[in-house]
Amino acid sequence: MVQEKLDDLLKEYRGKRGVLLEVFHRVQEIQGYISPQAVEAIATALGMSPAHVYGALTFYSELRTTPPPERSIGLCGGPACYLRGAEKVRQAIEGHIGVAMGQASPDNKTEVKWVQCPGICHVAPFLTVDGKIHGKVTPEVVPQILGEGKER
Amino acid sequence: MSTFEGLKTDGEAAWRNYMGDTKPLLQVGMGSCGVAAGAEEALAVLRREVTARNIPATVSITGCNGMCFAEPLVMVTREGRTVTYGEMTPERIPALVEEVLVRGGVWAEAALGVSGEEEWQGIRPLAETEFFRLQERRLMARCGVIDPENIEHNIALGGYAALHKALSGMTPETVIQEMNQSGLAGRGGANFPCGRKWDFLRQAKATPKYMICNADEGDPGAFVNRILLESDPHLVIEGILIGAYATGAEAAYIYLREEYPLAARRLRIALEQARARGLVGDNILGLGFKCNLELVVGAGSYVCGEETGLISSIQDSRGMPRIRPPFPAQAGVFGKPTNVNNVETYANAPLIIAHGGQWYASMGTERARGTKMFSISGHIVRTGVVEVPLGTPLRRIFEEAGGGVGNGRPLKAIQSGGPLSGFLTARHLDLPLEPQAFAPEGVLMGSGGLVFVDEGACLVDMVLRYLTFAQDESCARCTTCRIGTQRYVDILERITQGKGRPQDLDTFRWLEGVMRNGNCAHGQASPTAVISTLRHFPEEYEAHIREKCCPAGVCPLPAASPALTR
Ligand SMILES: Cc1cc2nc3c(=O)[nH]c(=O)nc-3n(C[C@H](O)[C@H](O)[C@H](O)COP(=O)(O)O)c2cc1C
Ligand code: FES
Numbered sequence: 001m002v003q004e005k006l007d008d009l010l011k012e013y014r015g016k017r018g019v020l021l022e023v024f025h026r027v028q029e030i031q032g033y034i035s036p037q038a039v040e041a042i043a044t045a046l047g048m049s050p051a052h053v054y055g056a057l058t059f060y061s062e063l064r065t066t067p068p069p070e071r072s073i074g075l076c077g078g079p080a081c082y083l084r085g086a087e088k089v090r091q092a093i094e095g096h097i098g099v100a101m102g103q104a105s106p107d108n109k110t111e112v113k114w115v116q117c118p119g120i121c122h123v124a125p126f127l128t129v130d131g132k133i134h135g136k137v138t139p140e141v142v143p144q145i146l147g148e149g150k151e152r
Numbered sequence: 153m154s155t156f157e158g159l160k161t162d163g164e165a166a167w168r169n170y171m172g173d174t175k176p177l178l179q180v181g182m183g184s185c186g187v188a189a190g191a192e193e194a195l196a197v198l199r200r201e202v203t204a205r206n207i208p209a210t211v212s213i214t215g216c217n218g219m220c221f222a223e224p225l226v227m228v229t230r231e232g233r234t235v236t237y238g239e240m241t242p243e244r245i246p247a248l249v250e251e252v253l254v255r256g257g258v259w260a261e262a263a264l265g266v267s268g269e270e271e272w273q274g275i276r277p278l279a280e281t282e283f284f285r286l287q288e289r290r291l292m293a294r295c296g297v298i299d300p301e302n303i304e305h306n307i308a309l310g311g312y313a314a315l316h317k318a319l320s321g322m323t324p325e326t327v328i329q330e331m332n333q334s335g336l337a338g339r340g341g342a343n344f345p346c347g348r349k350w351d352f353l354r355q356a357k358a359t360p361k362y363m364i365c366n367a368d369e370g371d372p373g374a375f376v377n378r379i380l381l382e383s384d385p386h387l388v389i390e391g392i393l394i395g396a397y398a399t400g401a402e403a404a405y406i407y408l409r410e411e412y413p414l415a416a417r418r419l420r421i422a423l424e425q426a427r428a429r430g431l432v433g434d435n436i437l438g439l440g441f442k443c444n445l446e447l448v449v450g451a452g453s454y455v456c457g458e459e460t461g462l463i464s465s466i467q468d469s470r471g472m473p474r475i476r477p478p479f480p481a482q483a484g485v486f487g488k489p490t491n492v493n494n495v496e497t498y499a500n501a502p503l504i505i506a507h508g509g510q511w512y513a514s515m516g517t518e519r520a521r522g523t524k525m526f527s528i529s530g531h532i533v534r535t536g537v538v539e540v541p542l543g544t545p546l547r548r549i550f551e552e553a554g555g556g557v558g559n560g561r562p563l564k565a566i567q568s569g570g571p572l573s574g575f576l577t578a579r580h581l582d583l584p585l586e587p588q589a590f591a592p593e594g595v596l597m598g599s600g601g602l603v604f605v606d607e608g609a610c611l612v613d614m615v616l617r618y619l620t621f622a623q624d625e626s627c628a629r630c631t632t633c634r635i636g637t638q639r640y641v642d643i644l645e646r647i648t649q650g651k652g653r654p655q656d657l658d659t660f661r662w663l664e665g666v667m668r669n670g671n672c673a674h675g676q677a678s679p680t681a682v683i684s685t686l687r688h689f690p691e692e693y694e695a696h697i698r699e700k701c702c703p704a705g706v707c708p709l710p711a712a713s714p715a716l717t718r
Contacts, residue, residue: 017486020468021448025410038285048329048468059470059627060450078372079567079603080529082617096348099540116452118411121529122220122536133188 006038009046016126020046020056024063030152033064069104069111073097073146074128075114078117081125092139096146154430156437160312162386170305171229174210174678176253178202181225181296183216183382184414185375185536189223190310193242198226201249209253215383217296218537219283222264227296228252234267235294238280282552283534284493288515288523291499292539295383295629300418303425306386314502318397319439322505324354327398331501333509335356335521340366340457341569341599342492342673343587345502349491351660352397352481356489360641363396363404363443364492368450368457370409371570371623374601376525377495379537380407385422389445391498393436394505396443398715399491404445407462410452419447421470454571454625458672459492461627472627473672494599517543520586524600530567531606532629533558540585547581550604561606565689567614569598571621571679574684575611594684596677610706615681616644622678633675642684652697660686 009026013019023046027038033121034042034057043050057063072086075081075090096101104111120126123135134145169668171177180186181196199211212569222238226248234280235258240248244262251259258273265278278284289295298305306312318327331347338344353361365388369377380388392404407414426432434442442567446464455461456471463469463485500522504512513521513565520542526549529535532553540549546566550556557563559583563578573596576583583589590597605614640663644657664679695703699713 017468018446018448018466020467021451024451025449046468052469056468059472060451060453077617077621079614079617080373080535082614083530083603083609083628084603112556113300116370116409116411116454117372117375118184119373119378119527120185120220121373121375121527122185122223123188124529126188135188 002031006041010041014045015047017046020053024060027062030070033066035065042052069108071110072128072130072149073110073112074115074125075101075112076124076126077114078121078124080121081117084124086125088139089127089137089142092142093127093146096143131142154322154437156312159307159312159429163304163311166304167308168301170210170212170299171463174208174385177212177227177229178209178253178502179212179214179227179229179299180366181216181223182213182380182414183215183220183223184412185220186223186225187414190241191224194224194240194245195228197242198249201246202253205249205254207253208304208553208633209251212299213301214298215295215300216379216537217383218292218379218539219264219296219534220536221534225264225296230516231327233272234273234297235272236264236266237262239622245319247575252494254684254686256380257656260341263332277685281593282555283536285537286540286542286544286548287538289539290523291387291525292383292504292537293494294387298384300383300385301421303386306384307525311386311502311505312390314399314505315393315431315439318394319441324398324400327394327505328354330504330509331398333505334500334512335509335516336497336500336504336512337520337587339496339500339524341572341596346493347499349481350395350399350492352479353401353489356481358489359400360403361399361401362485362488362490363392363399363401364459364462364480364490365392365404365406365495365498366457366459366462366492367406367408367412367415367495368454368462369412369495369599370454370457370625371572371601372650373527373529373567373603374570375527376411376537376600378415379525380495380499381412381526382646383416385415385418386426387502388495388497389419389422389426389432391501392445393443394501395491395493395498397441401491402442402444405448405466405485406445407448407450407456407466409450409457416447416449419475423447429650451649453627454621455627455672458674460672462489462492464600470627472629474629474673475671479694497598505674516541517586519588524585526585526602527598528554528604529600530603531557531559531561531563532604533611540635542586543584545581546583546585546602549585549602550581557604557606561608563604564607564609565605565611565617565685567603567605568601570601571618571625572596572680573598574672574680574682575605575615575688577688594687594715595680608704610648610702611685611689612644612696613648613704613706614703616641616648618681619644622674622681626674626678630671630675632670633670633678636663636670637678639663640679644682647693647696647708648702648709650700650707650709652693656696656697657686657693
């Protein structure tokens with residue numbers, strides 16, 4: 001299924017240049033990450049060496065080379081969020097789920113990571129759970145937000 | 153093939169119909185700032201209420217007018233006057249419907265202001281409010297006014313007229329002349345004259361030539377490009393096309409950071425609409441000019457905002473900056489001549505071509521022309537985006553537009569220009585906002601991010617965060633930057649733990665000299681946060697190093713010197 005989708009996708013890009021980032025994004029949409037097999041397939045389709053593709057892939061922090069966790073928690077690492085209490089929120093998240101910032105749980109169920117400031121500094125500090133934004137968070141509401149996230 | 157006159161007629165008809173003289177129009181502010189504050193839910197509730205109660209009204213969307221602090225915003229237009237309502241969370245929508253649609257009046261307590269210059273139904277003009285009165289809205293004229301997903305609105309309110317003017321009546325040389333006369337300098341941080349850069353590309357011999365719009369906006373706390381791309385994407389596209397015409401570029405890329413998915417969506421819609429109307433592609437407006445425009449979305453790398461890193465990223469490689477020269481005008485995308493400008497730089501071009509370089513140059517200061525957008529955030533009452541004439545005192549932005557710190561604590565510092573710049577003190581509030589006034593203080597005015605910091609913050613800890621960012625984002629091509637940023641982080645960490653040594657400060661200064669040899673401005677400028685705070689806030693380092701205390705009580709150290717409390 002995934003393989004078929006990948007093959008179809010890569011057909012669109014065969015022999016083109018200036019498209020690698022787009023291919024990465026689309027493969028990650030399909031697979032959730034970019035597997036070693038996908039790296040080979042991309043290399044063949046675009047006429048590059050797998051090493052070149054892998055080199056580009058590992059340059060970017062938002063591209064994954066391993067399967068994504070079931071749940072991804074992001075906390076903004078930008079200045080407004082920092083000034084408005086993100087550090088205390090970080091401690092609350094780590095305390096609540098027992099996973100340290102920048103890490104995933106051993107069963108790959110949950111990860112916690114810093115995210116870049118997307119310029120919504122009026123809701124600082126904010127965290128995201130699987131892309132959903134929770135703004136103006138305090139340490140006190142963290143269990144509520146993450147509890148809710150667990151059930152889904 | 154559409155003629156411009158045809159597009160204009162269609163656009164104006166669509167706009168008249170939209171603004172409607174019979175039905176009221178309700179627009180929910182759907183920038184990502186609005187969405188973060190609950191605008192999607194507010195829009196859903198509004199649609200439901202209007203349908204369920206069978207009220208004749210048009211429900212639509214708009215972008216952000218810069219008042220992020222009051223999101224979700226709802227703009228209600230009736231009889232040609234638009235009232236902006238703030239904090240229209242889903243819970244407050246039914247009351248809004250009741251007040252303005254059912255009773256047919258205004259909801260005075262929730263109104264932020266009305267369009268136009270005169271009071272209307274007891275509501276004062278938005279333009280007279282503290283947030284707006286210092287502003288000169290040119291780039292942002294359509295932000296929070298039009299539906300950004302509708303090209304006809306943009307055209308009805310003047311969009312693409314400058315492109316048409318350039319293509320139908322100006323030579324590329326005269327376009328560049330106007331740009332030179334305007335005095336417009338790049339808005340991405342480096343402040344290089346835009347017209348001169350376009351001329352370099354024009355003069356380049358090799359073909360094809362490329363235009364690149366730098367929409368990477370990686371500086372944390374900067375979101376001026378986001379507001380433009382989400383609220384009036386066609387303004388930016390028009391500017392890129394004018395640049396392509398002036399320089400002879402046949403293809404253009406917009407390189408957008410991946411943290412802006414809504415801007416990506418709006419740009420895709422905008423490009424599709426522009427292509428369908430013959431505004432992008434072969435034979436634009438039937439006037440024989442060709443330019444294709446593609447969107448490339450990044451993947452979370454800050455140095456891809458540096459122009460050579462960006463170019464490398466577009467051409468399928470690791471996004472690592474390289475030593476310049478050669479500059480992009482000589483060797484850019486796929487080795488071909490290329491011009492890179494920031495989103496806001498391009499957005500100025502239609503204004504300059506429409507009104508003339510001289511008109512543009514009459515705004516701002518002798519050495520910094522035009523208006524500039526600034527995003528204000530941190531310890532400030534009103535977080536948002538303003539557009540002001542260059543030269544406006546920083547104090548007016550902080551006190552009037554921003555409303556001050558607002559929590560009773562005094563202002564301590566101002567971070568301007570992102571991670572490659574540094575910190576100013578409250579004493580600098582009287583500086584005019586122009587790059588030349590900031591430089592002697594050892595910081596950059598930068599691309600528009602202003603972060604206000606109150607006395608409750610520890611600058612040593614905050615600078616540690618900035619240098620950690622610089623270290624994480626170093627591409628590691630040059631040892632200077634890779635190891636240099638690491639050394640700063642190690643030493644700063646030690647200082648925040650009370651293990652600082654007096655000679656650390658000398659190391660900071662020495663290391664800055666070493667890092668000047670970095671390949672690109674990322675390494676060269678990363679020490680600025682440290683060096684500027686050493687200069688303007690030496691007492692903070694002294695307290696941590698000599699007295700082993702953190703006066704702000706942020707670091708894991710006593711708040712006052714142990715020697716004194718003993
Ligand atoms: C590390 C680094 C990151 C940068 N990020 C951006 C950015 O996000 N947006 C931008 O317009 N310029 C950025 N720049 C500046 C660009 O290299 C370039 O000067 C700019 O895009 C030129 O456009 P302008 O002349 O219109 O300002 C960055 C520079 C460096 C060194
Ligand atoms: S600092 Fe977190 S959104 Fe800007």
